[in-house]
Amino acid sequence: xxxxxLVYLVFGCVLVIALFFDLGLLSKKEKNMTITAALxxxxxxxxxxxxxxxxxxxxxxxxxxxxxxxAYLMEWSxxxxxxxxxxxxxxxxxxxxxxxxxxxxxxxxxxxxxRIMFITIGVQLVEQFHWILYIFGIFLVYTGMHMFKExxxxxxxxxxxxxxxxxxxxxxxxxxxxxxxxxxxxxGKPRYTILFVVVIILATVDIVFxxxxxxxxxxxxxxxxxxxxxxxxxxxxxxxxxFLLKGAVNKFQYLQQGIAIVLVVIGLKMLGExxxxxxxxxxxxxxxxxxxIVICIGGSMLLSTINTQKQxx
Numbered sequence: 001x002x003x004x005x006l007v008y009l010v011f012g013c014v015l016v017i018a019l020f021f022d023l024g025l026l027s028k029k030e031k032n033m034t035i036t037a038a039l040x041x042x043x044x045x046x047x048x049x050x051x052x053x054x055x056x057x058x059x060x061x062x063x064x065x066x067x068x069x070x071a072y073l074m075e076w077s078x079x080x081x082x083x084x085x086x087x088x089x090x091x092x093x094x095x096x097x098x099x100x101x102x103x104x105x106x107x108x109x110x111x112x113x114x115r116i117m118f119i120t121i122g123v124q125l126v127e128q129f130h131w132i133l134y135i136f137g138i139f140l141v142y143t144g145m146h147m148f149k150e151x152x153x154x155x156x157x158x159x160x161x162x163x164x165x166x167x168x169x170x171x172x173x174x175x176x177x178x179x180x181x182x183x184x185x186x187x188g189k190p191r192y193t194i195l196f197v198v199v200i201i202l203a204t205v206d207i208v209f210x211x212x213x214x215x216x217x218x219x220x221x222x223x224x225x226x227x228x229x230x231x232x233x234x235x236x237x238x239x240x241x242x243f244l245l246k247g248a249v250n251k252f253q254y255l256q257q258g259i260a261i262v263l264v265v266i267g268l269k270m271l272g273e274x275x276x277x278x279x280x281x282x283x284x285x286x287x288x289x290x291x292x293i294v295i296c297i298g299g300s301m302l303l304s305t306i307n308t309q310k311q312x313x
């Protein structure tokens with residue numbers, strides 16, 4: 001078996017086993033996950049991701065392993081921002097806590113499918129048209145600058161959401177939660193519950209985040225192995241991360257700015273790649289990307305924590 005296929009096989013086995021336990025044996029559809037359970041499951045996902053980092057270090061190369069770690073940390077930090085948006089959506093639609101696991105389970109599985117689709121398309125486009133990387137770079141710079149000034153923790157208004165208005169216009173929507181069902185039948189006709197609406201909105205939100213995250217990862221590494229595995233590992237931990245952080249929407253108020261700085265720098269790196277390659281080796285660039293992510297994301301979370309404590313005292 002070729003070496004690259006062996007690595008993919010190991011990742012696939014880890015993925016299937018982890019999904020079996022996390023989405024199967026460890027999940028109860030109508031039971032809200034406790035903070036303790038969420039913490040342990042989050043630690044499980046992070047441990048698996050770090051274990052795969054060690055596996056890449058041994059089986060592939062130090063460069064590939066560090067690229068993977070940088071990409072994973074980038075995706076994980078974007079997942080935190082994603083979680084805060086999810087919290088606002090659940091609150092706006094007044095979803096009962098006992099239905100959170102069911103909706104998030106479907107949302108995570110849909111996110112994995114969409115990520116695989118977008119990554120495959122993105123990699124193919126870059127391989128065929130290398131100049132697309134410059135468009136990605138401009139997009140990341142613009143997105144980062146916009147994100148730095150925007151406040152994602154503002155209240156989510158369903159009436160202003162284009163997806164909700166589209167569904168409400170073309171589908172028979174009922175504002176009932178259907179006791180956990182996505183579709184209920186009345187007078188022989190289907191009615192789509194608010195849980196169905198939320199699942200679709202979560203999927204579209206993840207598509208928007210994927211438009212940021214996938215170009216950002218491609219600014220760190222062009223290896224398919226790194227792009228696929230870092231994205232999927234980050235998405236898999238999204239559900240437990242939601243339950244761990246759902247009460248901390250306003251406690252990391254500077255995280256978005258930290259992510260924005262990283263996106264801008266990675267975008268500039270993609271735009272100036274030709275000149276950067278003449279001054280710095282790929283190994284130095286990889287280590288620099290990792291340092292940038294750790295400093296910006298870690299620093300923004302630390303600053304947010306300190307500011308929150310000051311406001312509480």
